[in-house]
Amino acid sequence: METPLTAQDLWPLLRKLPHDEQLRLAKLALYAASGGGREEARAYQAAPPAADEFSIADNPLAWEGEGWDES
Numbered sequence: 156m157e158t159p160l161t162a163q164d165l166w167p168l169l170r171k172l173p174h175d176e177q178l179r180l181a182k183l184a185l186y187a188a189s190g191g192g193r194e195e196a197r198a199y200q201a202a203p204p205a206a207d208e209f210s211i212a213d214n215p216l217a218w219e220g221e222g223w224d225e226s
Contacts, residue, residue: 169177186192 169180172180
C-alpha cells in the first residue's frame with residue numbers, strides 16, 4: 156500500500172510556484188478543507204427547490220421602477 160502524501164511532501168513544489176500561484180493554491184486548499192461546496196449540495200438534495208421557486212411567471216419588467224434613481 157502506498158504512503159499518502161503529506162503537506163511536507165508538497166512543500167518543495169509549493170516553493171517553486173510564483174507568488175500568485177501560491178495564493179491561488181492556498182485558496183483552493185482552504186476551499187477544499189472547508190468542504191468545498193459539499194454542504195450546499197447536501198442541502199439541495201435534502202430540500203430541492205420547488206418547481207415554481209424560480210418561476211419566470213413574474214415579469215421583471217412589470218416591477219415598480221419608481222425611485223431607483225433617487226440618491
